[in-house]
Amino acid sequence: MQLRIFFKTFPETSKCPSCGKIGTIRRSRTKNFVESSIKLSRVANLYKCRECGWRGMLKKYTVNKYSFITMFFYIVLVVSVAYIIRQVLMNNFGT
Numbered sequence: 001m002q003l004r005i006f007f008k009t010f011p012e013t014s015k016c017p018s019c020g021k022i023g024t025i026r027r028s029r030t031k032n033f034v035e036s037s038i039k040l041s042r043v044a045n046l047y048k049c050r051e052c053g054w055r056g057m058l059k060k061y062t063v064n065k066y067s068f069i070t071m072f073f074y075i076v077l078v079v080s081v082a083y084i085i086r087q088v089l090m091n092n093f094g095t
């Protein structure tokens, strides 16, 4: 079982959002302040397609079905722990 919410994406090996070709996307240099700050945030990277010339940002991390399973697992865990703590407090200090 993988307890992860964010999964790394591999844009270099995925489809181009514009022409749909696989393996044509390469990292692109940042050209202005906005692009640099996006890169610094480590959330997304700039990419460029060699085939059609598309240029844009692609997220470095993504969520998939395992993310929802993990989130559900954590929610259940937190609720259970909260319930147990409440029970313990009630037994010790409650009336």
Ligand SMILES: [Zn+2]
Pocket: 016, 017, 018, 019, 020, 021, 024, 049, 050, 051, 052, 053, 054
């Ligand atoms: Zn393309």
